[in-house]
Amino acid sequence: MPAKILLYYVFTPIADPEAVRLWQRDLCELLGLRGRILVSEHGLNGTVGGDMAALKTYVRKTKQYAPFKDIEFKWSSGTGLDDEGRSLDFPRLSVKVRDEIVSFGAPDELQVDENGVVGGGTHLKPGELHKLVESRDDVVFFDGRNAFEAEIGRFKGAIVPDVETTRDFVAELDSGRYDHLKDKPVVTYCTGGIRCEVLSSLMVSRGFQEVYQLDGGIVRYGETFGNTGLWEGSLYVFDGRESMTFGEGAATIGRCVSCGAAEDRMVNCADDDCRARVVLCAACGERAACAKHAAAMASRA
Secondary structure, three states, X not given: OOEEEEEEEEEOOOOOHHHHHHHHHHHHHHHOOEEEEEEEOOEEEEEEXXXXXXXXXXXXXXXXXXXXXXXXXXXXXXXXXXXXXXXXXXXOEXXXXXXXXXXXXXXXXXXXXXXEEOOOOEXXXXXXXXXXXHHOOOOEEEEOOXXXXXXXXXXXXXXXXXXXXXXXXXXXXXXXXXXXXXXXXXXXXXXXXXXXXXXXXXXXXXXXXXXXXXXXXXXXHHHHHOOOOOEEEOEEOOOOOOEEOOOOOOOOOOEOOOXXXXXXXXXXXXXXXXXXXXXXXXXXXXXXXXXXXXXXXXXXX
């Protein structure tokens, strides 16, 4: 059977997150699935991999729980399966309860009901996004990911906030450096859509007047338009694949931090205090410091 990966989330009130955690853990173990699942009182967020038959059973069983019946599962190809039929893209299964299913560090700001996030941005499907861009000349793309992810792929002309982790976004928004966008149409985007659910609500609550979010994230957009639309480059993913493209002919927009060659290969920043990833070609080695930490490392040498 082919190896596949599921990416999914749902914002919905959960009365007993621990009970859901145990159910999801047992279900995945029974089916031989690996990956990462987070549960909170706000909903469910997961990425799991395995063979097609097991994942189809997982989807069916998960949707049988009424609050999860409308989850949109995004499918992509995995690297492969080991001799026991388990995904090579994840080393283990991790199912945990957290305050947030995406870590902005602002659980008290998020309001969720049975319809999802309360007070978030307007969802735009990929085709609707194109119509907005065609009808307006002041649309701003706002990257809702960690800054290093945008090094190898982003929407054309996008603003990429200087954040190392998702938790940095609250301070970034509160800094005032994006206040000039508050009267413009701002389209937030991220990998599968979940980070933008929260980010757009944070922006709305801070006075941004016209906030949108790309429905289904970059994954759904890439499935729709491939490399012919407004997206450029590769998509960084948090599993063994490291990155993915939407068919042949994808542009390589990343640049090796050492020699400047076109590259989409990413490695850990050489500074152990840095959580970022760095674009580095194979010819230049295995580790390098990102620009922010290179000077600090030099001073310690």
